[in-house]
Amino acid sequence: MLIKPSTITSAVAGLAIPFGKFEGQTPLSSTSMSMGAKFNITKQDESICDAGSRQWTGWVHISDEKSLFFWFFESRSNPTTDPVVLWMNGGPGASSMIGLFAEMGPCQTSTSTTGNNGTYLNDHSWSNFANLLFLDQPAGVGLSSINGSTLGGPDTITEAAEDFNEFLSTFFVEIFPHFSSNPFHIAGESFGGTYVPAFVHYIGMRQHLGIPGVFKTPIQSITLVDAVVDYMGSGPLGEYDHMCQFDKGGNNRLKLGFNETTCRTIELGVPECQRLNNQCIETYDLNICEAAFVYCWKFIDLIEDGGRVIYDDRALCKGEYPLCGLDGNFSEYLNRPHFQRALGLERWNFTALNWDLNDRWGFSKYVYMPTTREMTWILDESPIRVLVINGNNDIIVNTEGQKRVYDALPWNHQAKYRMQKFDDWHWPDQSGKMIKGGQFKTANKMSFASVNDAGHTAPGDQKAAVAFLMACWLSDDKVEACPF
Known part of the structure; x- marks a missing residue:
């Protein structure tokens, strides 16, 4: 989630890094590009991404107006049997190139002139044990387009879900049918807590009803990384716990934590925020959820006042504020001529966040809706497993709030999950030494793992630790240290 300074109604994003606006562009023809009625695809080499495995880029044409961009990497291990993991960043409007180039993708951008044309191999990429599929969606986000530009596009989660279903069907049936039998998992970050449960619920319900055209490959699990399924619970309602940790001497244990006056202000507002949020979750009413968001989000504004x-x-x-210079260097790389030529583009002014789409989703009020009902359906009515990963240094989607959100989530094994105590989990460094990675608990199909020394982009902040978690989650052959 990201707060845009101009207006509270456009306040929901994901960790996304804006660098300007798009211009209208069209794909170039290319001799290396394979064309289909519904897609075009180009096999890439390490000149634009030092990946350590085979890779392809392309677009799935959802309609005459909408095209969704993807980047697919084979596993470095055994691509024929390793799982396929689809990754989406949040927003709404954030490009999944953030995840690729700054978090857990096979290559990362370099700040120096060394490396393969601006990238270097990420030794801790999830591609060590999985085939990775990065998707820019909805249409208009990142390298995806709507009518040849980024203006317009889906205004609701339902329309985005329809396009997501169409993308998956085309990708696994027409482009890479030989991967349709691999175990399939979906991961999302930040606003991905809306995308992933909503999309999976949309597909699952249509599979159950036998509706023609629905994506048919079974979804094995979802992973939610610093992701919101309940905005107020994951953010403002956990902020007091996170920022107001005082010891007996009246000192805040958190170096950048709030003082007692600010904490008292938040404390007095928590009951009304909780009341409004309970109404939002119970009713799923747009106006009630917006009212809860507007009231509760003033707590987050206090972070700006303190310069955090x-x-x-x-x-x-x-x-x-709110990006605070967290602008990375991958956007500059994606705007380089040699990179865009390799994709088959010209004059593509890439930005990591589409503010126009972010604004429209904010004004539509759908961004304020929880996805707790969808999560309950996933846990109770489907075989899909759920993994939550959360950085302990994240404020906007804080671990303290997330723990309460998932303890309160109604599902058949809620009582068992809630009663489980958190235990430490550890991961092995290069020397084999076991490092404490955070805490975890699990019950039935639901697992939660916190990550030490990690903020909102945990897979980028703690690459090796989070990669170990994911390898454990996806593997049938667990090593002794695996927490689940």
């Missing part, structure tokens, strides 16, 4: 970075409590804001 909402994505990482270890950092002071340097630059314009």
